[in-house]
Amino acid sequence: MxxxxxxxxxxxxxxxxxxxxxxxxxxxxxxxxxxxxxxxxxxxxxxxxxxxxxxxxxxxxxxxxxxxxxxxxxxxxxxxxxxxxxxxxxxxxxxxxxxxxxxxxxxxxxxxxxxxxxxxxxxxxxxxxxxxxxxxxxxxxxxxxxxxxxxxxxxxxxxxxxxxxxxxxxxxxxxxxxxxxxxxxxxxxxxxxxxxxxxxxxxxxxxxxxxxxxxxxxxxxxxxxxxxxxxxxxxxxxxxVESTYSAEVVYTSVIQRDYFHAALRLVFEIHHTQEKGDIVVFLACEQVYNTRIRAESLIRQPVSRIRAEMRKQVLGTCPAGKVFCLYTEEFAQKDMKMFLTPKVEESNLTSMVLFLKRMDIAGLGHCEFINRPDPESLMQALEDLDYLAALDNDGNLSEFGIIMSEFPLDPQLSKSILAACEFDCVDEMLTLAAMVTAPNCFLDSANEADVNKESQRRKFLHPAGDHFTLINLYREYEQMKIGNASQYDIERWCQDHLLNYTALEMACVIRSELLDIMKRIELPVSEPAFGSDENVMNIKKSLLSGYFMQVARDVDGSGNYIMLTHKQVGQLHLDSGYCLNHNIPEWVLFHEFSVADRNCIRVASEISPDLFMQLAPQYYFSNLPPSESKELLQKALDTSSTVPTAQDPGKDGETDDEEQGLSTNAQEQRCTIQ
The missing domain is CATH 3.40.50.300 (P-loop containing nucleotide triphosphate hydrolases)
Structure with missing residues (x-):
C-alpha cells in the first residue's frame, strides 16, 4: 500500500x-x-x-x-x-x-x-x-x-x-x-x-x-x-487494494472426469440441505485456435490459479460463503497453472494484423507485446490478407484493405461484402453478414414436443444452402416487424419455430450499422433481388471471393467432408438444412469449422468446382497441398479452358460474361473492386 x-x-x-x-x-x-x-x-x-x-x-x-x-x-x-x-x-x-x-x-x-x-x-x-x-x-x-x-x-x-x-x-x-x-x-x-x-x-x-x-x-x-x-x-x-475474504473452501477427494454431472449433483445436494442463499456454478469452456487446420477448438482445460482465486473472492464477500472445488487440494497446490495461455498466443490473428497494418498508416504500427504472438499464426494472417488482396506488393495495406478495415467484421466477411458491390447483391450480403455475426438464431429442441416446431423450419429452407436459408429467415422476421406485429406476437413466432428472438434482434442492429458504414464510405448498395437465379449465383460469387479458403468436399457420399486446405474431416452441423432434407452436396463453402467432440461445419452452401476456380486466386490454388480434391479442381480448370466459347453475332464477337469467366479469366481473381 x-x-x-x-x-x-x-x-x-x-x-x-x-x-x-x-x-x-x-x-x-x-x-x-x-x-x-x-x-x-x-x-x-x-x-x-x-x-x-x-x-x-x-x-x-x-x-x-x-x-x-x-x-x-x-x-x-x-x-x-x-x-x-x-x-x-x-x-x-x-x-x-x-x-x-x-x-x-x-x-x-x-x-x-x-x-x-x-x-x-x-x-x-x-x-x-x-x-x-x-x-x-x-x-x-x-x-x-x-x-x-x-x-x-x-x-x-x-x-x-x-x-x-x-x-x-x-x-x-x-x-x-x-x-x-x-x-x-x-x-x-x-x-x-x-x-x-x-x-x-x-x-x-x-x-x-x-x-x-x-x-x-x-x-x-x-x-x-x-x-x-x-x-x-x-x-x-x-x-x-487491501481486501479480506473468508470463504470456506471445500475440495473434492478425487478428480472428477465428468465435471458437468458432478457439478449438477453437487447443486442438488446443496439445494436439499435447505440452507438459504444462492448458488453460483462456474462451467468450463475454452476456445484454442488451431493454425494448422484453421479452426477453433473447444478444449476443456483446468482453471488457472488466478481465476480460481478470483472466484473464491467473489463468494468471499458473503458472511457464510462456501466454495466447492471439483478438483483436489493437491492439484490446486502443485499442478494448477498460475495463468492460462494468453489469447495472443493461440488465436486467429488475421483481424489483429489487419488492424496493425491500418495503424501503421498513422505511424503506430509497431507493437511490443507483453507476450509474443504465435509466429505461425502471424505468418498465416499475413498470407490470408495477401490472398484477400488486402496487402499490396510491398506488404503494406492496399486501398482495398483500408476499406476492409472499416468493417467490424472478420476480414473474409468484409471481402465478401465488397465483392457484392461488383456482383450487385449488396442488400443480400449485408443481411447474411448480420445473420452470421449475430449469435446463432437456432434453438435446440428441448423435448419431444419441439420436434414439430423443428419441422416448421423447413419452410425457410432454401435449395441453394444454409446461407440463403438465413436470408429467408431474416426477411420473414423483418416482414413481421414492418407489418407492425406486436413484440409478443414476434416472440411467440420465434418460440413456435425454435428461433432465438434476441439473436434476430441483434442481427437487425448489426445490419443497420453495416448499412451506415456502406453509406459513410460511399459504397453502392444494390436493390433487393433475392430469389432470382442470377441473384443466387451472384451471392455465391461474393461468398467465394472471401471464403475460398473455407471449401470442403464430401469424400464418401455420406457427409464426411474433408477440408481443401488440410486433411481434417468434419460433418455438417445438425442445424444445416442439408441435414433436415437428407441431401448431401459434394462441394460446399462453409462459414465456420469447429473442433470438439464432433467436428462440425456450420452454415454451408453448395458450390461447383468451376465456380471455385473462377473466383479463387490462382496463387492460392497453386499453394494448396496435393490431394484428390485438388486434382478434381485441376480437371475442372483444364476442361473449362479447352471448351470453345460461343460467339454472339449480335455482340460483335463478345462472349457471355458467365462463359468468359469460366474460360479466359479462370486463372484471374475476379473481385477487381480495388
Whole structure:
C-alpha cells in the first residue's frame, strides 16, 4: 500500500474540488434562478447540475464500505503526479466501478479539463452492467453523462463524460483518432483476461503516452499480474487494494472426469440441505485456435490459479460463503497453472494484423507485446490478407484493405461484402453478414414436443444452402416487424419455430450499422433481388471471393467432408438444412469449422468446382497441398479452358460474361473492386 505524503490529501482535494466527506464535488455553480437558501441545503451533482436524490446517499454508504474506498486518496494523488498508475486488487473490491468515477471527477475538475474517461472491458455484458451500475451510483441517466459502447451498440452522446467500452471498440476508435485525443483518462480493466485486443491496447498505450503528456492511464490488474504490468511500463506507481475474504473452501477427494454431472449433483445436494442463499456454478469452456487446420477448438482445460482465486473472492464477500472445488487440494497446490495461455498466443490473428497494418498508416504500427504472438499464426494472417488482396506488393495495406478495415467484421466477411458491390447483391450480403455475426438464431429442441416446431423450419429452407436459408429467415422476421406485429406476437413466432428472438434482434442492429458504414464510405448498395437465379449465383460469387479458403468436399457420399486446405474431416452441423432434407452436396463453402467432440461445419452452401476456380486466386490454388480434391479442381480448370466459347453475332464477337469467366479469366481473381 502506498503511503500519503503529509499535506497531499489537501492538495488532491483542492485540485479536484472534492468534498472528502461526501466523495463528490462541492457546489461551485452560479444559479440565479434557484433560491439561495435552498442551495445551502442541497448539494448539486457536478455531472448534471441537479440536486442529489436520496438514493445517491444510500448508495454512497455502500460505496464507502468497499475495500477500494480506503485507497481513494492514495489513488488520486498517484493519478495527479503520474501519467500511468497500476491498481492491484482482488474481485469484488469495487475497483471497476469506483476508479472510473474518480477519474471522471478528475476530468471534470477546474485544473484538469483534458477530455472524458474511457474504461475498457473484455466482455460486452460487463461493460453494459457496469455503466448502468455507475450511472445509478452517480445519480445520472444512462446514455447521457455515463454510457457504454460495445460492438454494434452505442449508448453514448457527445456529452458523455464516462464511457465503458469493450477493448476492441476502443481500438476501432483509434482508426479515426490514433492518439485517442478526446480522452483525458483511459482505464484498462480486465487485464487478466488477456484478450488479443487487450494486449494490442496495452502496447499502443506506451506510444500514445509519449505523444500526449497530458493523458492519464490506469491499468487495473489482479495482484498476481501487478509486478509484470509495473515492469512492462517502466516501474510506474502501484496502488494495492487491501481486501479480506473468508470463504470456506471445500475440495473434492478425487478428480472428477465428468465435471458437468458432478457439478449438477453437487447443486442438488446443496439445494436439499435447505440452507438459504444462492448458488453460483462456474462451467468450463475454452476456445484454442488451431493454425494448422484453421479452426477453433473447444478444449476443456483446468482453471488457472488466478481465476480460481478470483472466484473464491467473489463468494468471499458473503458472511457464510462456501466454495466447492471439483478438483483436489493437491492439484490446486502443485499442478494448477498460475495463468492460462494468453489469447495472443493461440488465436486467429488475421483481424489483429489487419488492424496493425491500418495503424501503421498513422505511424503506430509497431507493437511490443507483453507476450509474443504465435509466429505461425502471424505468418498465416499475413498470407490470408495477401490472398484477400488486402496487402499490396510491398506488404503494406492496399486501398482495398483500408476499406476492409472499416468493417467490424472478420476480414473474409468484409471481402465478401465488397465483392457484392461488383456482383450487385449488396442488400443480400449485408443481411447474411448480420445473420452470421449475430449469435446463432437456432434453438435446440428441448423435448419431444419441439420436434414439430423443428419441422416448421423447413419452410425457410432454401435449395441453394444454409446461407440463403438465413436470408429467408431474416426477411420473414423483418416482414413481421414492418407489418407492425406486436413484440409478443414476434416472440411467440420465434418460440413456435425454435428461433432465438434476441439473436434476430441483434442481427437487425448489426445490419443497420453495416448499412451506415456502406453509406459513410460511399459504397453502392444494390436493390433487393433475392430469389432470382442470377441473384443466387451472384451471392455465391461474393461468398467465394472471401471464403475460398473455407471449401470442403464430401469424400464418401455420406457427409464426411474433408477440408481443401488440410486433411481434417468434419460433418455438417445438425442445424444445416442439408441435414433436415437428407441431401448431401459434394462441394460446399462453409462459414465456420469447429473442433470438439464432433467436428462440425456450420452454415454451408453448395458450390461447383468451376465456380471455385473462377473466383479463387490462382496463387492460392497453386499453394494448396496435393490431394484428390485438388486434382478434381485441376480437371475442372483444364476442361473449362479447352471448351470453345460461343460467339454472339449480335455482340460483335463478345462472349457471355458467365462463359468468359469460366474460360479466359479462370486463372484471374475476379473481385477487381480495388
Amino acid at each position: 502506498m503511503a500519503l505524503v503529509p499535506g497531499s490529501l489537501k492538495q488532491v482535494s483542492d485540485v479536484l474540488s472534492v468534498s472528502p466527506e461526501k466523495g463528490c464535488f462541492q457546489d461551485e455553480s452560479d444559479s440565479s434562478d434557484v433560491d439561495e437558501g435552498l442551495l445551502d441545503d442541497l448539494e448539486l451533482n457536478p455531472f448534471d447540475g441537479l440536486p442529489y436524490s436520496s438514493r445517491f446517499y444510500e448508495l454512497l454508504k455502500q460505496r464507502e464500505s468497499l475495500p477500494i474506498w480506503k485507497s481513494k486518496y492514495v489513488f488520486l494523488e498517484s493519478l495527479l503526479h503520474n501519467q500511468i498508475v497500476v491498481v492491484s486488487g482482488g474481485a469484488k473490491s469495487g475497483k471497476s466501478s469506483q476508479i472510473p468515477q474518480w477519474c471522471a471527477e478528475f476530468c471534470l475538475s477546474v485544473d484538469n479539463r483534458h477530455g472524458t474517461v474511457a474504461c475498457t472491458q473484455v466482455q460486452r455484458q460487463t461493460a453494459v452492467w457496469l455503466s448502468m451500475r455507475v450511472a445509478d451510483e452517480l445519480d445520472v441517466n444512462i446514455g447521457h453523462e455515463v454510457g457504454y459502447v460495445v460492438p454494434f451498440e452505442n449508448c453514448c452522446t457527445n456529452d458523455t463524460i464516462l464511457r465503458y467500452c469493450t477493448d476492441e471498440m476502443l481500438l476501432r476508435e483509434m482508426m479515426s483518432s490514433p492518439l485517442l485525443s478526446s480522452y483525458g483518462v483511459i482505464i484498462i480493466d480486465d487485464v487478466y483476461e488477456r484478450s488479443v485486443s487487450t494486449d494490442v491496447l496495452l502496447s499502443f498505450i506506451r506510444d500514445i503516452l509519449l505523444a500526449r503528456p497530458e493523458l492519464k492511464v490506469v491499468i487495473i490488474t489482479p495482484p498476481e499480474l501487478s509486478s509484470k504490468t509495473v515492469s512492462y511500463y517502466g516501474n510506474v506507481p502501484l496502488v494495492e
